[in-house]
Amino acid sequence: MTYCVAMLLDTGLVFLSDSRTNAGVDQISTFRKTTVFQKPGDRVLVLQSSGNLAITQTAVSILRDAIEAGGSREGAPKMHLMNAPTMSEAARCVGDALRELHRRDASALKDFGVDFNASLILGGQIKGESPRLFSVYSAGNFIEATADTSYFQIGESKYGKPIIDRVLRRTSSLNEAVKCALVSMDSTIRSNLSVGLPLDLVIIKRDRYAVARHMSIDSDNDYFRGVRSRWSEALREAFSQLPDPGWLSAVARDTTD
């Protein structure tokens, strides 16, 4: 499995993904799940992927090939991520790549009992638009983050969801979003063996049309180590500060049932 989270804020976008791919615990590998497409000054797009790695890697290849062919090669789609006029057209390119792959591979996969399983997140900003964020499903259809939704997750999303629900708002700063994503990832890593370091972090500032920061975070990253230990400590401290229930006092041996 994998865990990717992408956050859409008033001031930009934050993307964080782990890099562990596994087929059973004895076969764990590290692969990048984040791909950046940028034309500085014009657009920056970030694609995160979860699901069958053979499918998601090939989908990214199809998208890259389409850009290289530039609409000139016969049969290549004319629209691609680097010339799509809007983010929703770009999301459609991603969906189309999945659909092409489905036509090509799905029945062969089915013969081996493998589901066609791929989820992608596409976010970024194209000149003339605000930053936008999309979640693209295996079937190639997609949804967009609205004012009420400030984030999308794919993969092992549940462990890390509560902290995001509690602290993230559209108005959160990029720094807050990075912190929140790291805490969410930490909770996931602690509870699920199939999600692991290193992490890929991409930060995009609004109206810059370029990546502000793209870094790999490993166990030796001082900031992440600090966040992990401080957060654990703070949680245990906060937990110990909660008052005890009075339900086990002497008079409480009666039952309400």
Place this chain on the structure above:
Amino acid sequence: MTYCVAMLLDTGLVFLSDSRTNAGVDQISTFRKTTVFQKPGDRVLVLQSSGNLAITQTAVSILRDAIEAGGSREGAPKMHLMNAPTMSEAARCVGDALRELHRRDASALKDFGVDFNASLILGGQIKGESPRLFSVYSAGNFIEATADTSYFQIGESKYGKPIIDRVLRRTSSLNEAVKCALVSMDSTIRSNLSVGLPLDLVIIKRDRYAVARHMSIDSDNDYFRGVRSRWSEALREAFSQLPDPGWLSAVARDTTD
């Protein structure tokens, strides 16, 4: 869906379950998922259930019927929850009930595309033994909590797992376990619509062979309301105390990728 958690401690056991059952969001009902079997001074057993309600309710009926028949009715099993000499024999009774139900219902369910899906947690103490905790699968097989495992969860378990992993130990007090279970439940309720109030809480003290406390916790429960709001506040406070990453300073516009 549902969420149940059961914790095994040096000093006893804590069980918490929600009571929402749903078949799509427009059809949400409240059902008890916790059943207590006790013979004060001899044994106390608590059963929590998750999965297809028609299956788990009938499994509980089979277990009750076996007790009422008391081994006297023809065809009724001689061993039941109230006379099993050990907790592992009791867990086997629960597994056998699921297997009987599987033989009876599984193929009819399959005709309607319904999986035979039921998970149960059985915990408690029988005189002569320490408190023990079991997780029983649909197939009727089961595992027991060992020294390394102080809890089991069934149903929507992932949202509420990180906080348990961080704070619960075998040596935690019953009060700490109750707090931890309520915080874990709160995280789950906030992130998942299909888990909801009221909650069923059962506390068992070691070597008492009776329920110490069995109560229903609804949104008007003062302690639970306090824990929810204090915990939210404490988390947001702890989060805001985490230092910001320095990755967005002026010099940080280079990328490492």
